[in-house]
Amino acid sequence: MQQQIPRLVLAGLSGGTGKTIVSLALARAFSRRGLAVAPFKKGPDYIDARWLAIAAGRDCSNLDPFFHTEAVLRSLFLHRAQGADLSLVEGNRGLFDGKDAKGSCSTAELARRLAAPVILTIDCTKMTRTVAAIVQGCASFEPGLKLSGVVLNRTAGERHRSVLRRSIEEYTDIPVLGMLPKIAVNPIPERHMGLLSDQEFGTGVDDGNAALNALAETAEQWLDLDAILAAAHRASPMKYAPAPLFSGAAQPPAVRIGYVHDEAFWFYYPENLEALRHAGAELVRLSVLSGEPWPDVDGLYLGGGFPEMFAERIAANGPVLTHIRALSRAGLPIYAECGGFMLLCQALECRSADGAMGRYAMAGVFPASTTLCARPQGLGYTEAVVEVASPFFREGETVLGHEFHYSLCLAGQGSMPTTLRMRRGSGIGQGGDGLLYENTFAGYTHIHALAVPEWAPRFVAAAAQWRGSRGPRA
Structure with a gap:
């Protein structure tokens, strides 16, 4: 049985490009619109996954081609996507970065396994037309990858954004789904393991929710949420026959x-x-x-x-x-x-x-x-x-x-x-x-x-x- 499962993979060119902030902003923005968002994090990670869970109001599961066989990965995804209006997967590292020169276990590999459209977040600091070359290269680098749009991050002003958009539209067929300005103060500070955990942020989850709501408002203002959701709905149907996650019957508490x-x-x-x-x-x-x-x-x-x-x-x-x-x-x-x-x-x-x-x-x-x-x-x-x-x-x-x-x-x-x-x-x-x-x-x-x-x-x-x-x- 085939089932339509709206889904997206949010990727970046490297760590620090802003994909986590964009993922959190989208998860909270769509949740505030009344959508049930199933959050996922590619790769081994606890902190981003915890923030995604808070942003979406739903547990976040980690998906990884290194840990999980093809069958387990798809089964886990399908189980957690059940009942959701949107499944949102945050990638890790750069889009094609894996554990070897072939890109094994990369975010791109995960996107192919899930047949999921990819939205690429790009840090545009001190770049204009070169971004179009990067987008074109990513779109054609690996067969089977569906690059459905880009979000341009850390743009410097209206002129900068205008040149970026015109360059991408002229030289590629990849749509620009939003352009974020430089944010003077990171709403969720970072340290050596990534984002500061919600356990240490302000006085806890309450302050974390305030930061997430601020990100959602930024997304409403600067991102084309309708177009992003439409890209998720264009994902091809998936065969819905998930195997049980755990072997055998569930045992009573002993x-x-x-x-x-x-x-x-x-x-x-x-x-x-x-x-x-x-x-x-x-x-x-x-x-x-x-x-x-x-x-x-x-x-x-x-x-x-x-x-x-x-x-x-x-x-x-x-x-x-x-x-x-x-x-x-x-x-x-x-x-x-x-x-x-x-x-x-x-x-x-x-x-x-x-x-x-x-x-x-x-x-x-x-x-x-x-x-x-x-x-x-x-x-x-x-x-x-x-x-x-x-x-x-x-x-x-x-x-x-x-x-x-x-x-x-x-x-x-x-x-x-x-x-x-x-x-x-x-x-x-x-x-x-x-x-x-x-x-x-x-x-x-x-x-x-x-x-x-x-x-x-x-x-x-x-x-x-x-x-x-x-x-x-x-």
């Missing part, structure tokens, strides 16, 4: 898994949490910043985040840190990635708000510390082979993931043998990642549950074994 989700730790793909629920977990949201006591749990999931931004508050919450350490020593299944790994080390070295370097005590499960560096210590896709089995991975399994961390692990690996051998990526260093203590696994690698389908069932099985060994809850 174990309780806690996951830390607060201002410091909130990097979780929606599908990871959904996979745990599907496998039979009741999920309980926890915090390492609050003084509230934790309920009994049968497993613990520590995602990534920005522990360095809250290091002093984390270190001051001694009872929670002691509790985490005790749970690990008792053999509770604990899975931690990136920021969660940093939490399980002995200490975190980073600068405080006044710029002074400090050392802050963490949970102390592993005999290591981490320190924040000026440059990324791990960036991009990862591929690892499991050399030591754990409750979460079987020996010999290949684990696809990604990493993006400015922290460095300070410990010799002689005292900390790793369980993963890195074929691609940095991990904690010296070709390895994934420390294991009792039933606690921690490393810098982030995973996506749909790329590692055994992870969630194994996690739940380990939690069930733990619960069975403890007897009935009080």
Whole structure:
């Protein structure tokens, strides 16, 4: 059965061209018009995805040709697009930039797989007629790509915009769908990992919504929203027969898994949490910043985040840190990635708000510390082979993931043998990642549950074994 699914891919020539701001502006502008917008983010990303979710008022899913097979990618897209008036996919990096010279896993590849029209955002700073050459080159560079329009960003004035439009219209057949002026103040500030997270922006989501509404008003004024929506509706029909996202029937809740989700730790793909629920977990949201006591749990999931931004508050919450350490020593299944790994080390070295370097005590499960560096210590896709089995991975399994961390692990690996051998990526260093203590696994690698389908069932099985060994809850 063929189904019309209005969809667009928002791309750029490189990072920093403004595609994220344009994507957020469109998501909020169309949402304010009463349309149901299904947001997607191409590639491994938590921050842009979180902003897109707020802008659209709907969870954002990540789509990536590296993680997902063709069948999984299309199935995920179709499931999340269900009931939406518009599916909006924000690309990453440059349109044709992938993991190799062939552009494998690029935004262009994703657009071809989804048969989605592409709108290209171009930073026009100090350019006029050259932009037409860029547009023409992008339109014809790869067969099968449907470039349906361009948005010209950071234009300098009416004369500049006039020359840009005339050049593109004269030398190409690609429509100009809007021209944005230079914005004196970025409504959503950036730092080393991209946009500032909504958790740290002003006083939270309320101020974030004000910024998103301002972007929507900018879009109403400067972009041709009707033409952009029409381009999405010209996407070819898709065969609608999505396979289930997770294998087997959904299991009733049999174990309780806690996951830390607060201002410091909130990097979780929606599908990871959904996979745990599907496998039979009741999920309980926890915090390492609050003084509230934790309920009994049968497993613990520590995602990534920005522990360095809250290091002093984390270190001051001694009872929670002691509790985490005790749970690990008792053999509770604990899975931690990136920021969660940093939490399980002995200490975190980073600068405080006044710029002074400090050392802050963490949970102390592993005999290591981490320190924040000026440059990324791990960036991009990862591929690892499991050399030591754990409750979460079987020996010999290949684990696809990604990493993006400015922290460095300070410990010799002689005292900390790793369980993963890195074929691609940095991990904690010296070709390895994934420390294991009792039933606690921690490393810098982030995973996506749909790329590692055994992870969630194994996690739940380990939690069930733990619960069975403890007897009935009080």
